[in-house]
Amino acid sequence: MDNRDSQEIRIGFYICHCGSNIAAMVDCPAVAKAIGKLAGVVLTRDYKYMCSDPGQELIRKDIAEFKLNRVVVASCSPLLHEKTFRGAVEAGGLNPFYFHMVNIREHDAWVHTDKAEATEKACALSRAAIRRVAKHKALEVKRVSVHPDVLVVGGGIAGIHAAMTIANAGRKVYLVEREPSIGGHMAKFDKTFPTLDCAACILTPKMSEAGSHPNITLMTYSEVAKMDGYVGNYTVTIKRKPRYIKEDVCTGCQECIANCVYKEPKFRDEFNEGLGKRKPVYIPFPQATPQVVAIDSRTCLNFKGGVLTDMCKKSCVAACGEKQAIDFTQQEILQEVKVGAIIIATGFQPFDAARIPQYGYGRYPNVYTALEIERLVNASGPTSGHVIMRDGTEPKSIGIIHCVGSRDQKTNRWCSKVCCMYSLKLAHLLKEHTGAEIYNFYIDMRTPGKGYEEFYDKLLEEGVHFIRGRVGEVTDWAASPEEEGKLVVRVEDTLAGYVRRIPFDMVVLATGLEPKSDAQDVRRLFNMSCGSEGFFLERHPKLAPVSTFSDGIYIAGCCQGPRDIPDTVAQAGAAAAEVLVLVDKGYIEQEPNTAFILDEECCGCKSCIPLCPYTAITFDATRKKAVINEALCKGCGTCVAACPSGSIVQNLFEDDEIFSEIEGVLAHD
Amino acid sequence: MTNDWSPRIVAFFCNWCTYTAADLAGVSRLKYASNVRVIRLMCSGRVDPQFVLDALAKGADAVLIGGCHPFDCHYVEGNYKCLRRFQLLKRMVQELGIEGDRLRLEWISAAEGDKVRTVINEMSATIRRLGPLGIPAKVEEWDREMEQFAAGIEVLESQAEPCESHAGVREGANV
Ligand SMILES: Cc1cc2nc3c(=O)[nH]c(=O)nc-3n(C[C@H](O)[C@H](O)[C@H](O)COP(=O)(O)OP(=O)(O)OC[C@H]3O[C@@H](n4cnc5c(N)ncnc54)[C@H](O)[C@@H]3O)c2cc1C
Numbered sequence: 001m002d003n004r005d006s007q008e009i010r011i012g013f014y015i016c017h018c019g020s021n022i023a024a025m026v027d028c029p030a031v032a033k034a035i036g037k038l039a040g041v042v043l044t045r046d047y048k049y050m051c052s053d054p055g056q057e058l059i060r061k062d063i064a065e066f067k068l069n070r071v072v073v074a075s076c077s078p079l080l081h082e083k084t085f086r087g088a089v090e091a092g093g094l095n096p097f098y099f100h101m102v103n104i105r106e107h108d109a110w111v112h113t114d115k116a117e118a119t120e121k122a123c124a125l126s127r128a129a130i131r132r133v134a135k136h137k138a139l140e141v142k143r144v145s146v147h148p149d150v151l152v153v154g155g156g157i158a159g160i161h162a163a164m165t166i167a168n169a170g171r172k173v174y175l176v177e178r179e180p181s182i183g184g185h186m187a188k189f190d191k192t193f194p195t196l197d198c199a200a201c202i203l204t205p206k207m208s209e210a211g212s213h214p215n216i217t218l219m220t221y222s223e224v225a226k227m228d229g230y231v232g233n234y235t236v237t238i239k240r241k242p243r244y245i246k247e248d249v250c251t252g253c254q255e256c257i258a259n260c261v262y263k264e265p266k267f268r269d270e271f272n273e274g275l276g277k278r279k280p281v282y283i284p285f286p287q288a289t290p291q292v293v294a295i296d297s298r299t300c301l302n303f304k305g306g307v308l309t310d311m312c313k314k315s316c317v318a319a320c321g322e323k324q325a326i327d328f329t330q331q332e333i334l335q336e337v338k339v340g341a342i343i344i345a346t347g348f349q350p351f352d353a354a355r356i357p358q359y360g361y362g363r364y365p366n367v368y369t370a371l372e373i374e375r376l377v378n379a380s381g382p383t384s385g386h387v388i389m390r391d392g393t394e395p396k397s398i399g400i401i402h403c404v405g406s407r408d409q410k411t412n413r414w415c416s417k418v419c420c421m422y423s424l425k426l427a428h429l430l431k432e433h434t435g436a437e438i439y440n441f442y443i444d445m446r447t448p449g450k451g452y453e454e455f456y457d458k459l460l461e462e463g464v465h466f467i468r469g470r471v472g473e474v475t476d477w478a479a480s481p482e483e484e485g486k487l488v489v490r491v492e493d494t495l496a497g498y499v500r501r502i503p504f505d506m507v508v509l510a511t512g513l514e515p516k517s518d519a520q521d522v523r524r525l526f527n528m529s530c531g532s533e534g535f536f537l538e539r540h541p542k543l544a545p546v547s548t549f550s551d552g553i554y555i556a557g558c559c560q561g562p563r564d565i566p567d568t569v570a571q572a573g574a575a576a577a578e579v580l581v582l583v584d585k586g587y588i589e590q591e592p593n594t595a596f597i598l599d600e601e602c603c604g605c606k607s608c609i610p611l612c613p614y615t616a617i618t619f620d621a622t623r624k625k626a627v628i629n630e631a632l633c634k635g636c637g638t639c640v641a642a643c644p645s646g647s648i649v650q651n652l653f654e655d656d657e658i659f660s661e662i663e664g665v666l667a668h669d
Numbered sequence: 670m671t672n673d674w675s676p677r678i679v680a681f682f683c684n685w686c687t688y689t690a691a692d693l694a695g696v697s698r699l700k701y702a703s704n705v706r707v708i709r710l711m712c713s714g715r716v717d718p719q720f721v722l723d724a725l726a727k728g729a730d731a732v733l734i735g736g737c738h739p740f741d742c743h744y745v746e747g748n749y750k751c752l753r754r755f756q757l758l759k760r761m762v763q764e765l766g767i768e769g770d771r772l773r774l775e776w777i778s779a780a781e782g783d784k785v786r787t788v789i790n791e792m793s794a795t796i797r798r799l800g801p802l803g804i805p806a807k808v809e810e811w812d813r814e815m816e817q818f819a820a821g822i823e824v825l826e827s828q829a830e831p832c833e834s835h836a837g838v839r840e841g842a843n844v
Pocket residue numbers: 153154155156157158159176177178179182183184185186189191192193194222223224345346347348349350370371374418422425516522556557558559563564565566568
């Protein structure tokens with residue numbers, strides 16, 4: 001490979017039409033012509049699709065034929081195709097870093113409306129690249145080994161599926177879940193659309209398999225506190241909250257629960273959305289994984305305000321007997337694990353229905369959220385599957401309001417994708433359980449998916465009523481005797497063309513899906529980005545849907561955006577495949593944009609040392625010089641900008657290279 | 670100042686947030702003023718104040734720096750370092766008689782394609798109002814003055830006695 005920096009500069013310049021994406025706004029031949037006149041440029045070409053095989057082949061051949069030793073391609077964003085073209089340059093026998101890319105699509109053709117101006121800008125940017133590339137040096141890509149273990153954060157269906165896939169491929173996985181049990185939202189459902197197969201029947205086996213898999217270390221009631229390192233070599237600190245139970249000793253016999261000093265369950269049961277009660281010592285739901293109880297120190301009598309008082313008579317400890325699984329002295333512990341890749345599968349939270357006061361949630365006891373109904377129709381729910389309202393009666397008429405908190409400028413603008421379908425599912429289940437008259441109030445019926453439209457058809461035949469219109473309000477103010485004591489839904493029926501008032505016993509709000517309230521913290525923890533709505537941002541919406549902008553960090557499930565279970569599982573599988581590619585390859589190639597010290601120029605002032613966020617710079621006291629550890633340097637260039645004597649150099653972003661770029665964009669030739 | 674004069678703005682965008690946001694602006698086909706030239710750096714912390722001064726010296730009418738929001742820098746805190754330097758630099762540049770509005774630092778996340786458009790359009794309008802900075806022309810003028818000045822000194826020196834003590838101090842000085 002030709003690695004010589006100091007020889008006559010021979011630059012090849014290529015400008016891509018990108019079909020008409022660029023060519024429609026930039027006069028590509030004119031740019032090529034102008035650039036052809038610059039010093040060092042021996043060849044210019046404009047070509048329809050530079051990234052295509054023939055386009056790359058062109059570069060490869062030209063390098064040999066015209067003895068090119070620098071290449072510039074003006075096309076799309078380097079974030080998209082820099083790798084591609086570096087590959088082509090390397091295939092042509094040149095060092096891949098003798099290359100620079102000019103972004104004239106995203107930063108030019110697509111954002112401007114005047115062809116002359118856009119062409120001038122393309123010239124300026126290309127000129128800068130020509131000047132810069134002449135200064136480029138041959139660089140070597142470093143290989144770093146990848147730790148084979150994997151971390152999955154979030155134990156919903158996405159996290160479980162991803163963890164299982166990776167574990168089945170023979171890799172070790174840490175599955176970290178915040179709650180005492182894995183399962184996520186799916187564990188709360190009775191049936192799942194459109195097949196109406198029982199959620200527990202398909203989820204429980206997966207949960208217990210994950211719980212007992214030799215390659216999976218389950219860490220429930222835990223959260224990630226800190227992440228250090230870089231792709232392939234992450235050190236993650238996991239905070240394990242005390243559940244006051246020795247996990248490896250508890251057999252899940254639940255004798256302690258039966259013998260708690262509280263004879264009756266008294267506290268809000270989170271898993272049942274507050275519709276049931278639990279004791280301070282509890283297991284969230286019968287199929288919970290792991291089958292280990294937890295003690296809630298906020299409600300347990302042995303604590304006061306979360307602090308151990310040891311004042312309770314501890315009948316639970318007696319009931320546990322010889323096993324001695326209960327340990328009130330447990331403290332929060334921090335555990336460190338080393339992993340090579342991370343999958344984030346932290347899911348969603350349902351929209352808070354109280355944010356739309358006119359629907360009366362929290363004010364009228366018989367207004368429910370969809371998730372509450374999931375628990376009410378569930379055989380293992382707080383009412384054993386009997387749909388009994390908060391006032392103890394069974395509803396004879398039920399109104400289901402779609403799109404609550406979705407598709408609304410005032411709340412969330414996006415469509416939550418699953419609400420139409422789960423509303424249909426709940427309509428079916430509620431009809432089955434109560435025989436009530438059921439109305440669905442929808443804006444548009446959205447049922448794209450395999451078997452989904454058919455499910456809607458089936459519901460139409462079941463005699464469920466559908467009214468098209470966004471509900472204005474839910475009120476208990478009766479305008480006629482038959483509305484007395486009922487919840488009245490006021491809606492403009494947009495198909496019939498008039499405003500209707502329909503009285504119901506029960507109203508169900510199909511709340512949308514939104515980012516978890518702590519999504520921003522999680523994002524920061526793992527160095528990810530969020531889209532404007534707050535869901536985690538994928539690297540590319542089409543081509544890299546489970547990757548993030550941080551290498552080695554992947555996303556799956558509803559943390560990336562609303563989706564149903566089939567899509568979630570598919571995405572989790574994709575994330576697992578990406579991770580396996582990384583860990584099975586065993587190494588990664590690192591961008592060589594690290595910094596180094598020019599020894600003879602360093603005066604030992606130490607200005608750079610406190611600036612490095614990765615403590616990559618140390619001071620060699622004997623030689624009185626700063627030293628950069630290349631393995632730790634991540635290439636931000638902060639120290640370079642600060643060095644008063646100019647004795648730090650950042651590869652690929654050398655001062656000289658940037659100065660010539662500045663000169664290039666401003667020059668008039 | 671003629672009507673067809675268009676300001677020249679050099680922008681330094683960090684790779685992870687602002688450059689990506691500008692890509693997003695493109696993908697979303699948002700339209701903005703065409704007189705900005707973006708130079709990609711890995712982090713706003715890499716923006717050496719010299720880059721900014723150099724851009725102005727070479728004919729830029731304004732410089733825009735874009736980085737990740739506080740807490741969001743891909744390299745933890747490069748954006749803070751950029752902010753610190755920026756504050757000093759802005760003060761210094763103002764001392765030199767250059768309007769502060771010609772320097773702008775913005776936090777633009779990868780999701781804020783729209784903010785890229787707004788900031789560039791605003792800045793373009795502001796600089797249009799301020800008019801050309803024209804440092805290169807001034808530099809030429811200063812160079813000429815300096816030459817004249819130097820020539821004057823030479824004449825003076827050739828007339829004066831060489832000063833021994835000064836030369837001695839210079840050699841012994843600790844540099
Ligand atoms: C009412 C309702 C009914 C639905 N019905 C259906 C249906 O019938 N069929 C269907 O296909 N889809 C249905 N869906 C959609 C379905 O719920 C989602 O597709 C699925 O739950 C997404 O799974 P997930 O793993 O991405 O997220 P989640 O189920 O939300 O799981 C995320 C997990 O991560 C954990 N977690 C979160 N943050 C952290 C953290 N920082 N650290 C550690 N752990 C964390 C959570 O505790 C949780 O266990 C329904 C949705 C709703 C709201």
